[in-house]
Every structure is written in structure tokens, then in C-alpha cells.
Amino acid sequence: MNALAATNRNFRLASRILNLDSKLEKSLLIPFREIKVECTIPKDDGELVSFVGFRVQHDNARGPMKGGIRYHPEVDPDEVNALAQLMTWKTAVVDIPYGGAKGGIGCSPRDLSNSELERLTRVFTQKIHDLIGVQTDVPAPDMGTNAQTMAWILDEYSKFHGHSPAIVTGKPIDLGGSLGRDAATGRGVVYATQALLAEHGKSIEDTKFAIQGFGNVGSWAARLIHERFGKVVAVSDITGAVTNPDGIDIPALQWHKEETGSLKNFSGADAMNAEDLLVHDCDVLIPCALGGVLNRENAGDVRAKFIIEAANHPTDPEADEILSKKGVIVLPDIYANAGGVTVSYFEWVQNIQGFAWAEEQVNKELKRYMKRAFLNMKSMCQTHNCDLRMGAFTLGVNRVARATMLRGWEA
Numbered sequence: 109m110n111a112l113a114a115t116n117r118n119f120r121l122a123s124r125i126l127n128l129d130s131k132l133e134k135s136l137l138i139p140f141r142e143i144k145v146e147c148t149i150p151k152d153d154g155e156l157v158s159f160v161g162f163r164v165q166h167d168n169a170r171g172p173m174k175g176g177i178r179y180h181p182e183v184d185p186d187e188v189n190a191l192a193q194l195m196t197w198k199t200a201v202v203d204i205p206y207g208g209a210k211g212g213i214g215c216s217p218r219d220l221s222n223s224e225l226e227r228l229t230r231v232f233t234q235k236i237h238d239l240i241g242v243q244t245d246v247p248a249p250d251m252g253t254n255a256q257t258m259a260w261i262l263d264e265y266s267k268f269h270g271h272s273p274a275i276v277t278g279k280p281i282d283l284g285g286s287l288g289r290d291a292a293t294g295r296g297v298v299y300a301t302q303a304l305l306a307e308h309g310k311s312i313e314d315t316k317f318a319i320q321g322f323g324n325v326g327s328w329a330a331r332l333i334h335e336r337f338g339k340v341v342a343v344s345d346i347t348g349a350v351t352n353p354d355g356i357d358i359p360a361l362q363w364h365k366e367e368t369g370s371l372k373n374f375s376g377a378d379a380m381n382a383e384d385l386l387v388h389d390c391d392v393l394i395p396c397a398l399g400g401v402l403n404r405e406n407a408g409d410v411r412a413k414f415i416i417e418a419a420n421h422p423t424d425p426e427a428d429e430i431l432s433k434k435g436v437i438v439l440p441d442i443y444a445n446a447g448g449v450t451v452s453y454f455e456w457v458q459n460i461q462g463f464a465w466a467e468e469q470v471n472k473e474l475k476r477y478m479k480r481a482f483l484n485m486k487s488m489c490q491t492h493n494c495d496l497r498m499g500a501f502t503l504g505v506n507r508v509a510r511a512t513m514l515r516g517w518e519a
């Protein structure tokens with residue numbers, strides 16, 4: 109099932125649980141606006157190359173639309189649509205005053221030079237600058253993009269609209285970025301994991317983790333788990349996978365990755381097949397890379413007791429069913445990875461206030477938002493006798509539905 113079909117299915121299940129009116133259900137499902145733009149740039153050797161960029165603005169009932177921009181070869185309209193919709197429910201789950209959006213360009217950032225990436229980002233921004241805005245739609249990093257990408261967007265957007273630091277979040281600190289945003293998604297994942305494990309009488313200390321993806325989210329999650337004496341027994345990324353049953357020295361792995369650009373040949377662990385990471389022997393599996401990685405082919409072989417969805421949409425509905433029958437507890441993406449957008453909200457607030465917060469304040473507020481959302485999600489699970497995914501979906505969808513009805517439909 110593709111990402112959009114799966115996301116629509118989860119939304120409709122939540123809508124039925126909430127007994128939403130069918131017309132309201134339809135209006136919540138259809139995106140506010142879908143943008144598709146052609147981006148042609150000269151490569152460094154002068155050859156012209158064209159890419160397709162997307163921005164889907166899903167819903168703005170609760171505030172400006174918010175969500176990352178992904179650079180990846182598999183970016184397609186359905187995936188961006190699904191990710192935009194997930195942002196709408198996610199911002200509502202953590203109760204920040206935003207709607208949802210997502211963007212992407214179908215490209216392989218690893219195969220583009222820095223100056224080609226800069227040109228591509230600037231052309232994309234030129235094409236969408238009049239459709240985004242500080243009170244309309246605020247982009248952020250996602251897979252394949254980072255603080256530098258946000259700096260280029262900020263600069264290009266500001267040429268048209270004047271200096272606008274709040275037009276993007278996840279930007280460099282020197283340009284008004286927030287302390288703590290870089291680590292925020294991984295830190296939120298750790299707070300979410302602590303809340304879930306505590307419910308089951310467990311803690312991060314001495315628990316065994318397997319982590320797929322060692323980029324922004326995966327490496328921060330691994331580092332913060334390691335600091336809390338969790339045992340990260342396996343890590344994978346696009347370059348390979350490593351395992352050590354006694355726990356990997358994560359700072360050493362990070363250093364090795366920075367020095368060599370790869371997980372390969374790391375002396376503190378054994379190489380393993382990256383495909384096997386998802387079914388590796390561990391207590392907690394944290395997918396931090398692509399969507400749809402847990403499916404009917406591999407769900408039955410998962411050995412973890414808990415799955416924390418740090419990636420967006422890592423588990424397809426068929427896998428959800430198989431995992432549920434096996435008694436595996438899945439903490440859903442729209443809660444588990446919401447720490448990133450929560451600190452993006454703090455960054456936007458700081459830009460609008462013109463006042464920078466200390467990192468301790470950012471982290472303290474992040475913890476408060478994640479704890480509150482966990483309790484709200486659990487309370488929906490109790491009210492509707494449903495699993496955590498439906499607890500999160502009903503929480504988010506209900507908040508957006510209420511805002512939509514309060515605003516009304518008068519032309």
C-alpha cells in the first residue's frame with residue numbers, strides 16, 4: 109500500500125471512531141493546495157538538468173501550514189501528499205498552532221555538488237516564494253536537507269519579501285535558528301521512548317536498541333540513548349550496517365562516520381546486512397530513515413517488543429496488523445517524531461518575538477509538550493478503546509475537526 113493510501117486509511121479509521129460527518133471528513137482529507145514546479149539548473153559542467161519540486165499545503169484550520177522539505181530520488185506527489193497530511197495531525201497531536209504541509213524535490217542530493225544544491229534550492233524557492241509565508245506556510249528540513257538548505261531558502265525568499273528569518277525553521281543559529289532544533293527530533297524521540305517504557309516498568313538504561321538511519325534523527329536519538337546508558341546494539345544507514353551485542357560506542361561511530369562518510373570499516377562493531385537491521389535481536393527498534401520499511405514481508409520477523417516511529421510512515425497498515433497480533437507495541441510517527449516540529453514552533457516564536465531562548469528552556473519546554481501529548485494520546489486510547497496509532501490519529505483529527513467547524517464555511 110503506498111504512503112497516501114495508508115495515511116488516508118488511518119485517517120478514515122479515526123474519522124469513523126470520532127463519528128465525523130462525511131462531508132467534514134472529505135473536506136479534511138482533500139489538501140488545501142498542491143504545488144508542482146519545474147526546476148532547471150545548470151550543473152557545474154554547464155549541462156542543463158531538470159527536477160520536479162512539490163509543496164503540498166494540506167490544512168490551515170489551526171494556523172500556518174508547517175512541514176519539512178525532502179530531497180530524495182523517491183519523492184513523488186503521493187508521498188508528499190501523505191507526509192503533508194501527517195503534518196496536519198502531528199501539529200495537532202502536540203497542540204501547536206499550525207496546520208500541515210510538506211515539500212520535496214525528486215533528486216539525489218548525494219550526487220549533486222554543494223553549488224548545484226544551492227542553485228536547485230534557490231530556483232525552487234523562486235517558484236514557490238509567493239505561496240509560502242511566515243503566517244501561511246513555513247518550511248523546515250527533512251531527509252536530504254539541512255540547516256544550510258534553510259539558509260538558502262531564507263536568503264532567496266528575503267530578496268522578494270525583505271529579511272524574513274521566520275520563513276523557515278531549522279536554520280543555522282547565526283541566522284536566527286533555535287538552540288536545540290538540530291537535536292530536537294531525536295530528543296523528542298527519546299522523551300517519547302522514556303514515556304512509553306515507563307508505562308511498562310522499563311527504562312532506557314540497559315535496554316537494547318536497533319536504529320535504522322544515522323542522519324539527523326537517527327544519530328541524535330542514538331547519541332542521547334547512549335548518554336542515558338541504553339545499549340545501541342545495531343545501526344544502519346545507506347552505506348551499511350554495524351552491530352555489537354555489548355552496545356556500540358556511539359560517539360566513536362559518529363566520529364568514524366564524519367571522518368570516512370560511511371559506517372563501513374568501523375572497528376568497534378561487526379558489519380551486518382543492512383536489510384537485517386529491522387529484524388535484529390533488540391528490545392526497541394527505531395526506524396529513522398525511509399517510509400514503508402516495515403511491511404508484510406518482514407513484520408512477522410521483527411524481534412523488538414517496541415517500535416518507535418522516528419521516521420514518517422515507516423510501518424504500513426499490513427505490518428501494523430501483523431505486529432499487533434504479535435503483541436509488538438508501535439509508538440506512532442505523528443507523536444514519536446513530533447519533537448522536531450515542536451522546536452520548530454519555538455524557533456518561529458523566537459523569531460517573531462525577536463528574542464532567543466536558552467537551550468535549557470527549549471529542552472524543558474520540549475519535554476513538557478511531549479509529556480502532555482503522551483497523556484492526551486493515552487487518554488484517547490482509553491476513551492475509544494484503541495491502539496496508540498488510533499489514539500494519536502483521533503487526538504489530532506478531532507482537534508483539526510473542531511477548529512474547522514468553529515471557523516465555519518461561510519463564503
Ligand SMILES: NC(=O)C1=CN([C@@H]2O[C@H](COP(=O)(O)OP(=O)(O)OC[C@H]3O[C@@H](n4cnc5c(N)ncnc54)[C@H](O)[C@@H]3O)[C@@H](O)[C@H]2O)C=CC1
Nearest residue numbers: 251252293321322323324325345346396397419420445448
Ligand atoms: N529532520 C527532522 O527534523 C525530522 C525528520 N523526520 C523523519 O525522520 C526520517 C529521517 O530524517 P532525517 O534524519 O532528517 O534525514 P537525514 O537525511 O538526515 O538522514 C537520513 C538517514 O537515513 C539513511 N538511509 C537512507 N536510506 C536508507 C536505507 N535504505 N537503509 C538505511 N538507512 C537509510 C541515510 O543514510 C541517513 O543516515 C525521515 O523519515 C523524516 O521524514 C521526522 C520528523 C522531523
Ligand SMILES: O=C(O)CCC(=O)C(=O)O
Nearest residue numbers: 175176248250448449452
Ligand atoms: O520542523 C518542521 O517544521 C517539520 C519537520 C517535519 O517535516 C516532520 O515533522 O516530519
